[in-house]
Amino acid sequence: MNKKIMAFCIAAFLVVGILFNSAAKTSAAKPEPTSAVSYTAPITLYWLAKARVPEAVEYVQYIDAEKILKPKSITQYERVERVNKIYQEIRYSSLNDFIEAENFTNVMDLGCGVSPRCLNMARQGINYVGTDLPDVVEVLNFYAPNFVKDDMRKYVRFEIADATDHSEMMNAAKSFNGKICIVEDGLLMYLPRDKQKAMLKNIRDILKEHGGVFVTSDFVAGEIFMGINKTIYGEEDATIVGKETQKVYEDLSKVFFSDTIFKSTEEAVKFIEEAGLKVEMRPLFSGKQDIMSIRDLNNRDIENINALMKQRFLWVMTAD
Numbered sequence: 475m476n477k478k479i480m481a482f483c484i485a486a487f488l489v490v491g492i493l494f495n496s497a498a499k500t501s502a503a504k505p506e507p508t509s510a511v512s513y514t515a516p517i518t519l520y521w522l523a524k525a526r527v528p529e530a531v532e533y534v535q536y537i538d539a540e541k542i543l544k545p546k547s548i549t550q551y552e553r554v555e556r557v558n559k560i561y562q563e564i565r566y567s568s569l570n571d572f573i574e575a576e577n578f579t580n581v582m583d584l585g586c587g588v589s590p591r592c593l594n595m596a597r598q599g600i601n602y603v604g605t606d607l608p609d610v611v612e613v614l615n616f617y618a619p620n621f622v623k624d625d626m627r628k629y630v631r632f633e634i635a636d637a638t639d640h641s642e643m644m645n646a647a648k649s650f651n652g653k654i655c656i657v658e659d660g661l662l663m664y665l666p667r668d669k670q671k672a673m674l675k676n677i678r679d680i681l682k683e684h685g686g687v688f689v690t691s692d693f694v695a696g697e698i699f700m701g702i703n704k705t706i707y708g709e710e711d712a713t714i715v716g717k718e719t720q721k722v723y724e725d726l727s728k729v730f731f732s733d734t735i736f737k738s739t740e741e742a743v744k745f746i747e748e749a750g751l752k753v754e755m756r757p758l759f760s761g762k763q764d765i766m767s768i769r770d771l772n773n774r775d776i777e778n779i780n781a782l783m784k785q786r787f788l789w790v791m792t793a794d
Contacts, residue, residue, distance in 0.1 A: 515587030515610075517722070518562055518660060522590060524555060525563035525767035529590040529597075533621055553711075554718055557703050560767045560779065565691050565698065567765065568758040568788055569657045570594055572689050575760040578655035580686070582647060584637045584673070585661035588614070596626035605635035605646050637661060638672040643680060653686035662692035663734045667745075670734070674749035681751075681793040688751065688791040691758065693742040696735055698758075698787055705778040706771075750794045755786035 522530035570591065573581055581595050586604030595602040604614065614632040622630045635646040637658070647654060656677055662670060677688045691698060699719075703712035724730055736742040746753050768779050 515589075519588050519590065521555070521559045521562040522566055525559040525765075527563055527566065527590065527766070529593040533588070533590040533593065553707070553715055554722070557699070557706055557715055558719060560702050560706075560765070561699050563765055563767045564702070564758060564779075564783060565659055565695070566591070567763065568691060568783075569659055569689060571759050571763060572756075572788060572790070573600065573655050573657070574598070576655065576687075578653065578686070580650045580652055580654045582650070582654050582656045582680075584635075584656065584658040585664075586610075586614075586632070589659070591657075592622065592630045593626070596622065596629040599629060601650065602630050603646055603649070604630075604632045605637070605643070606632070607636060608634045637676065638665065638669045640672075640676050640679065643676040644683075647680045647684060650684055652684075654680065654684045655686055656680065656688040658688070658690045658692060660692065660695075662690065663695065663731050664729050666734060671745070671749055674746060674751060677791070678750040678793050686792075690789055691787050693736060693746075693789050694739070694787045698782070701782045701785075702779065705775050705782070746789075746791060747794070751791040752794050754790045754792075756788045756790055757786055758783045758788050 519530060519534055523534040566589075573595070578600065580601045581591075581603070583589060583591055583602065583604045586592070586606050587610060589604070592602050592604055605611075606614070611632045611634045618627075618630070618632065631649075633642075633646040635642040637643065662673075665673065680686075681688065700712060700716060703716055706712070707715055720731060736745065743753055763783060765779070765783075768776050771779070
């Protein structure tokens with residue numbers, strides 16, 4: 475493995491340890507995550523903080539991510555960061571924009587990891603349930619008092635729910651009163667096809683019982699990423715940066731995205747419909763959006779990114 479990529483991977487593992495071993499002042503045993511996929515969550519949080527997303531900047535203060543995730547020895551780090559902070563901010567913000575535009579008061583976040591969405595939702599008085607694997611939820615509940623303040627705690631819960639486990643998913647949703655907006659941001663590509671199908675069927679059953687929608691841009695995540703990448707670096711260099719980014723995540727998660735990402739829109743739509751969901755494709759944002767991470771770009775690149783955000787990359791699904 476390339477030594478620089480190896481260094482980046484080691485750094486990401488270290489930041490997980492810092493995240494889950496630093497904030498709380500308590501003598502109780504400190505839990506740590508064990509799932510390989512869980513290790514990618516702090517990197518995503520870091521990109522959002524570098525994009526200057528306010529709640530991410532606040533959240534990341536509980537860890538020393540600046541020193542850990544940006545070692546000077548990684549010469550290609552700056553170019554990888556430049557694309558990823560834009561990509562992560564657009565995807566994260568598009569889901570929040572949808573929730574707000576559609577006036578949802580209940581949000582279920584699948585594979586939430588250390589997403590700062592819990593803070594964003596709670597501050598708007600939106601009921602938020604973040605679901606993830608047991609080791610991640612144990613960590614979140616252990617440290618939640620540090621970042622979910624007293625006036626917000628009634629809006630935020632973290633529940634153990636493997637997105638592919640029917641009983642856990644139904645149990646996590648049962649406390650909601652009214653329609654649910656189920657969101658998922660970066661989980662799909664870590665699941666093999668049979669697990670993806672199980673997740674979609676579980677979502678369908680929740681929507682049948684409670685009403686609401688399932689929203690994600692995961693089915694076209696590659697198109698969004700490469701659209702940003704080509705704007706910043708051009709066709710040839712974008713391919714290189716894309717491979718570098720993919721390798722970082724694959725090395726951490728031990729999942730090969732070539733096996734999990736859909737090859738075409740038609741293939742993805744057919745798969746969704748077979749799971750009992752109907753899909754509508756919408757622009758990433760309901761109106762003009764202020765994306766902070768693109769403010770430093772030149773006018774031409776900003777125009778290209780704004781055009782990209784108008785494409786129908788947000789997939790809204792309902793129970794058939």
